[in-house]
Amino acid sequence: MLAWAPTLPKPSPRALQLAALGKKLGTRPPRLENPCVTPADGSCERTALAPFFESLNALATGTASAPTVIAAFGNSLIAGDRIVDILREELGATFGDAGRGVxxxxxxxxxxxxxxxxxxxxxxxxxxxxxxxxxxxxxxxxxxxxxxxxxxxxxxxxxxxxxxxxxxxxxxxxxxxxxxxxxxxxxxxxxxxxxxxxxxxxxxxxxxxxxxxxxxxxxxxxxxxxxxxSRPGIVLDTLGVPSADANLFLRAREDLFRAQLAERAPRLLLFILGGNEAKRLEWRRSELDEVETGLRTLVRRSRAAVPDAACLVVGPIDAVRGGTGPQRLVQRPFLDEVITLERKIALDEGCAFFDMFSAMGGSGAISRFAQAGLVHDDLVHPRGKGLDLLGQLLTDALLRAWVDAGPAPERPPEPPAEPPSEHSTESLP
The missing domain is CATH 2.60.120.260 (Galactose-binding domain-like)
Structure with missing residues (x-):
């Protein structure tokens, strides 16, 4: 009898339409970096995304006993529940829907x-x-x-x-x-x-x-x-705030942030940041060392609250100077530096990394999106199918990495959490 192994789900009609749109816009086959965090005898015992993929395996094989939660932190790109809505819906169609979350x-x-x-x-x-x-x-x-x-x-x-x-x-x-x-x-x-x-x-x-x-x-x-x-399935908490960067997320009260995140117990921490960091660097409102310290601290604070969760950092999308002058379609300064820095932090901290800039087609991608009517007049925020396409790129990269990882080693099942008593109240720190 052959052992079970994950396989890519059949693409939804929307995914097929978005793939065709991506081909016209010059997107690239999305791949993410899933580094080894536990090497063993010349091979890899455990990758950065293993905790999340183990949960997907349990959902796929019907052995899960609880929902799999994703906590997605980000800026205005996701604040209206865009991009991550595609991830939620596509994963929910494959692994089950367990509710709306926060x-x-x-x-x-x-x-x-x-x-x-x-x-x-x-x-x-x-x-x-x-x-x-x-x-x-x-x-x-x-x-x-x-x-x-x-x-x-x-x-x-x-x-x-x-x-x-x-x-x-x-x-x-x-x-x-x-x-x-x-x-x-x-x-x-x-x-x-x-x-x-x-x-x-x-x-x-x-x-x-x-x-x-x-x-x-x-x-x-x-x-x-x-x-x-209470059933198994996917829950994705959209934790997006307009104008946010990692340093602004650090404004949350630390003990409260940790307590609420631990209560949600996500299996995947998802950070979709970088665009505002690049803008603030260009405007000289920030320095690279501040950007590095902010994102590294946010990742560490989040992982300290849920040490058993996987972690994925998503780099910023292509960005241009904008405005009305001759420089409006020139790539925004510091974008490359932010992407390089986010990748370094992710791999340093045992997280996976997805280069959204490269996946959407690299330099000039946002101009092609704009020519197709898929970007607002500010040349900063994609809209409509443009946002859906970014969400599909992220979804495809995550599912491909799940399949490439293969079945996780068998582990004894964790005892189900004791359900809270009705109308219980807990004070958070």
Whole structure:
């Protein structure tokens, strides 16, 4: 009897369309670097992505007992849940869908998609770690919090999720948050003004159709709502913040960042950064050693919270100077330096690396995307099928690396985590 080995899934119709589009735009076969982190007798016992690939193997063979979570940190490229949405959907179609993961109380601004937030009414003031002025209250892993004005509420349509977690901050003077399911009260926060963060977990009734967060008074602070199935499958947490770079993610309060990330227990840490670093280097608002220190610290802080997770650093996309002058389509200075630096940090820290710049076609790629109508007028942010194509390149590279790695060595199954008691509340550090 032949041993099981991973094989590439049949391409979806969308993947085939994007492959044809990529051929027209000059993309290259996407490959990522998956370095050996545990050499043995002239071979490799364990690669950087082994923990994640072991989870995929378990999902593929039906031996998994819990969801496989991906935590994706990034900038405006993913803040609207683009690029990573393709990764989530393609992996979910192959390995199963286990829920939406971390969601926000409202959008990050008065415009944009609501795919990763509730349908909000009333006044929620968003604050992000990407703002010029540092916010008064602490951030967790989402890099975002929403503070309620009077009678703020957010409604989330449920999709059969069995469990939820509310991340809230006990700010001085804040009022309670009420959780309603299908219009009926389920649980309530009990703020005391202690300045502590809380993780409040609760089970959702079978067949429930909607969950609503209600803040009757002002001041209540929501850092995120986690909606997830208990079944095996893929969950991808989109942790993208406009204007973010690695150093801005370090604005999150370290103990809170580590506690929330450990609670999510991702099997893959995904860092999609670099574009803002290159801009700030060009504008002389940063130095290369600051960029290196920031990304290296973020990677180390994340890995310290979840030491058993795999790690993948994704380099920035092609970028040009922009504007209206003759230099508008000239490659942005420092882009090559940032890509080289990110690759070095990834391999130094035992992470895999994906060169998105090369995969999308190298220098001149963003101009070809623009000529095809796949970039906004700012010549910085791809749109529509352009974002989908970047997501497919990342997905294809990850799946190819999974197949190339082959089946992981058999290990004794880990005991399933003890499910939390209903309506339990934990204070985060």
């Amino acid at each position: 969601l926000l109380a409202d959008r990050l601004a008065s415009y944009g998609p609501r795919v990763r937030s509730g349908l909000a009414q009333g006044g929620w003031e968003p604050r992000t770690l990407g703002e010029m002025k540092l916010a008064e209250l602490p951030f967790g892993i989402s890099g975002v919090y929403h503070q309620a004005a009077s009678k703020a509420r957010s409604r989330f349509a449920l999709e059969g999720e069995a469990q939820a977690t509310l991340w809230w901050f006990d700010a001085p003077g804040s009022g309670p948050l009420y959780v309603h399911v299908d219009g009926q009260p389920l649980t309530t926060t009990l703020p005391l003004g202690t300045g502590e963060a809380h993780s409040q977990r609760f089970k959702l009734p079978a067949g429930a159709r909607s969950l609503e967060l209600v803040a009757e008074g002002g001041g209540a602070v929501v850092q995120g709502l986690v909606l997830q199935h």
